[in-house]
Amino acid sequence: MTVRAAEAPGTADQRRAQMLRAALEIITERGYPDTRIADVAERAGVSPALVIYYFKTKDQLLTEAIRHYEDFWYTVSARRLAELPTATARLEELVAMNCLPEEEPEPGLSWQIWLDFWAQAARNTEVADVRRMSDERWREMIRSIVTLGQQTGEFAAVEVEGFAICLASLLDGLAIQIALEDSVVDPVTAFEVGMRFAADQLGFAWVPGRTRTSAVQ
Amino acid sequence: MTVRAAEAPGTADQRRAQMLRAALEIITERGYPDTRIADVAERAGVSPALVIYYFKTKDQLLTEAIRHYEDFWYTVSARRLAELPTATARLEELVAMNCLPEEEPEPGLSWQIWLDFWAQAARNTEVADVRRMSDERWREMIRSIVTLGQQTGEFAAVEVEGFAICLASLLDGLAIQIALEDSVVDPVTAFEVGMRFAADQLGFAWVPGRTRTSAVQ
DNA sequence: AATGATTGACTGAATGTTCAGTCTAGAAAC
DNA sequence: GTTTCTAGACTGAACATTCAGTCAATCATT
Numbered sequence A, B: 001m002t003v004r005a006a007e008a009p010g011t012a013d014q015r016r017a018q019m020l021r022a023a024l025e026i027i028t029e030r031g032y033p034d035t036r037i038a039d040v041a042e043r044a045g046v047s048p049a050l051v052i053y054y055f056k057t058k059d060q061l062l063t064e065a066i067r068h069y070e071d072f073w074y075t076v077s078a079r080r081l082a083e084l085p086t087a088t089a090r091l092e093e094l095v096a097m098n099c100l101p102e103e104e105p106e107p108g109l110s111w112q113i114w115l116d117f118w119a120q121a122a123r124n125t126e127v128a129d130v131r132r133m134s135d136e137r138w139r140e141m142i143r144s145i146v147t148l149g150q151q152t153g154e155f156a157a158v159e160v161e162g163f164a165i166c167l168a169s170l171l172d173g174l175a176i177q178i179a180l181e182d183s184v185v186d187p188v189t190a191f192e193v194g195m196r197f198a199a200d201q202l203g204f205a206w207v208p209g210r211t212r213t214s215a216v217q
Numbered sequence C: 001a002a003t004g005a006t007t008g009a010c011t012g013a014a015t016g017t018t019c020a021g022t023c024t025a026g027a028a029a030c
Numbered sequence D: 001g002t003t004t005c006t007a008g009a010c011t012g013a014a015c016a017t018t019c020a021g022t023c024a025a026t027c028a029t030t
Helices: A012-030 A037-044 A048-054 A058-083 A087-099 A109-121 A125-152 A160-179 A187-202 B012-030 B037-044 B048-054 B058-083 B087-099 B112-121 B125-152 B160-179 B187-202
Strands: none
Touching: A012 A037, A012 A048, A012 A058, A012 A109, A037 A048, A037 A058, A048 A058, A058 A087, A058 A109, A058 A125, A087 A125, A087 A160, A087 A187, A109 A125, A109 A160, A109 B112, A125 A160, A160 A187, A160 B160, A160 B187, A187 B160, B012 B037, B012 B048, B012 B058, B012 B112, B037 B048, B037 B058, B058 B087, B058 B112, B058 B125, B087 B125, B087 B160, B087 B187, B112 B125, B112 B160, B125 B160, B160 B187
16 A cells, blocks of 8 residues: 555656656745755655655756756747747747746746746856756747748848847846736736837737737637 | 954944845855855854844845845936936946946846845745835836936837836846856847847937947946 | 843754665566 | 565665754943
8 A cells, every 4th residue: 555646656767757847846836945855755755765866966856857847848838839820920929928827837836936947047057057058949939930930021120139139038027027926017018018029129010909819818 | 352354343233234245245155045144144254143133033134135235226326327417328327237247336246146036036025025116116217217318309209118117127137148147148248239129119329339328448 | 330242152943865774576596 | 386586666764964043141331
């Protein structure tokens, strides 16, 4: 017996994934620095010792959790964007992903992890590397959408790199407000600010009322 | 005897200020969560017990340190801006303060502290309040400059609140890159991105070469 | 003398990590 | 087919350390 929340012992890979998921949950809830391996272990239905058994050290666990999250986020994003037909729709989806919380996890919670992520990147070189890559990927996404839009004639001929830097930074800044639940800049406002900027710079028409082309409502 | 780095005992207010400054230095160096009162005490040339004597708890010390920093920063900013004649010059200075590192606000106190600040605000309501006020102040600064510029005819008639939100967010996002020493977005690039955005939106001329009207070089 | 500032020494709690094993499943030996 | 052996997964209990906060005693100043 001893049927735990975790159920089957499972393979090594499953266990790792399970712990990383648990770690992510705890990080999201308590914040990076206040995440204890005991918490993660409990969430995964496992002893603290086992967590150390898999991840040599606490720091390694948390770092890998961040990396894991980053990868997951990027994969989901890329897949979603690829499904949309026009560059405009893709750009809109990209901005929406950055601004509009989805039911998935608690609203606001999932954004907070980015703040921890950035703060951690400032001192932990391991995390800093992950972030650097993450940001480059993100800008590359923007670049490729803009380039596509320019080829199809949807977008004006702006300087791509400059636009990517600007939009990426703007979205980061908006993400901060959303994560901290700013009273002035709520998610919808942020979304509209982002889209208005993009539409203005790239010269395509966009009306704020109609939320998302791939309307989720 | 026991002539410490701190020298004179000073009044209670001086002592507090001294410790807050020390706290800020340590926070900047080690990060918010890894700042220990022993560090702060040592930096201030004082016993750990005395730190607790002045600030009932560690949390209070750190929170006040943040608040102190906030206040100091805004005071300096406001004074500097007021000295400049035109709205354009003020806006340029504002963007520069957000992007170009200087020795001005306490040497060493870098941008990283903002990341800690944000991350902390996500979980600590005390800090969250400070941040909310801080952000509102910041947007108000932008708003007043824009309004001034519109009155003098320097700026076009954009919607002020929307522009303030957008610029503030953009600058926050750029600050992240600068704090994390992004290889693509260095301070000068960030400054130019910010200014180009402002010039574009507000419809004033701006050439990237000439750095700052109140050239410090 | 009295009051407030200051400290060294101490404590208690939290928590990352180690360790000495237990348990299970499958391979090897018989 | 049964026993023995082995390796890896897993754990409870201890260990070691780090730190915030306490306290009684001292110092300085009025």
